[in-house]
Amino acid sequence: MQYLHTMVRVSDLDASLHFYCDLLGLEEVRRKESEKGRFTLVFLAATDDLESSHEHKAPELELTWNWDPEEYTGGRNFGHLAYRVEDIYALCEHLQANGVTINRPPRDGHMAFVRSPDGISVELLQAGEPQPPQEPWASMENTGTW
Numbered sequence: 001m002q003y004l005h006t007m008v009r010v011s012d013l014d015a016s017l018h019f020y021c022d023l024l025g026l027e028e029v030r031r032k033e034s035e036k037g038r039f040t041l042v043f044l045a046a047t048d049d050l051e052s053s054h055e056h057k058a059p060e061l062e063l064t065w066n067w068d069p070e071e072y073t074g075g076r077n078f079g080h081l082a083y084r085v086e087d088i089y090a091l092c093e094h095l096q097a098n099g100v101t102i103n104r105p106p107r108d109g110h111m112a113f114v115r116s117p118d119g120i121s122v123e124l125l126q127a128g129e130p131q132p133p134q135e136p137w138a139s140m141e142n143t144g145t146w
Helices: 013-023 047-054 088-097
Strands: 005-010 027-034 039-045 060-066 081-085 102-104 111-115 121-126
Touching: 005 013, 013 027, 013 039, 013 060, 027 047, 039 047, 088 102, 088 111, 088 121
Parallel strands: 005 060, 081 121
Antiparallel strands: 027 039, 039 060, 102 111, 111 121
């Protein structure tokens, strides 16, 4: 058995690609559009997984955009996506500077949670050992749910 991908439905493909690619740093691996089915599939991979992803050996995130508007609720109903990151503080600062709410700040230098434009919970985990606690994160309260 091999883990292939996680699929999330998105309501605004451009906003989702901005969040996942421009802000989180994932890269588009491939795209499939179906005129008949009226949907677009965009597969994304973390930079460290790109080479393996092209060989279909690394897990990917599949964004499914249905062309006909639908309302999606309960973005957390499947759990969350999780990514290991090189510098959790720098990434959280980058996300926050670009209007993303840090729902669970990295107070411990190890873990943070944010949400995508469609309410999908995304866990960020510091690679290796946790970083020493650092302000403003150490004293920042949770915002909303994660």
